[in-house]
Amino acid sequence: MNKMLFLVFAGVDEGENLARAINALWIAQEFHEAGDEAAVIFYGMGTRWVGALESEDHPQHATWMAHKHLVAGACAHCASVFGAEDDVKAAGLKLIADHGSHPSIRRYVQDGYQVTVF
Numbered sequence: 001m002n003k004m005l006f007l008v009f010a011g012v013d014e015g016e017n018l019a020r021a022i023n024a025l026w027i028a029q030e031f032h033e034a035g036d037e038a039a040v041i042f043y044g045m046g047t048r049w050v051g052a053l054e055s056e057d058h059p060q061h062a063t064w065m066a067h068k069h070l071v072a073g074a075c076a077h078c079a080s081v082f083g084a085e086d087d088v089k090a091a092g093l094k095l096i097a098d099h100g101s102h103p104s105i106r107r108y109v110q111d112g113y114q115v116t117v118f
Contacts, residue, residue: 011045051087077101
């Protein structure tokens, strides 16, 4: 069984970075469907995607809703810095702060996860 962690650092825009965020979700879903462990964490400016994709008006809202179950959460520090903290909470996602105020990526690696950055 594979273990995959996808980090979305790509900031919010409707071009290349939208493709990065959505593809992270789609690829995580592919691994999940194959019986692998897969998780997505929104990090840096990528934390802003949570609020954008939660909006029912966003063209990728349905994709977000279909894959949201794979999102482990968002970096607590980055969500605070980039103004996404309330959106992450409203989406019912975890603000992750298990290494200071950031997610511990090392913990995932120690648990056998491969890390891919978008």
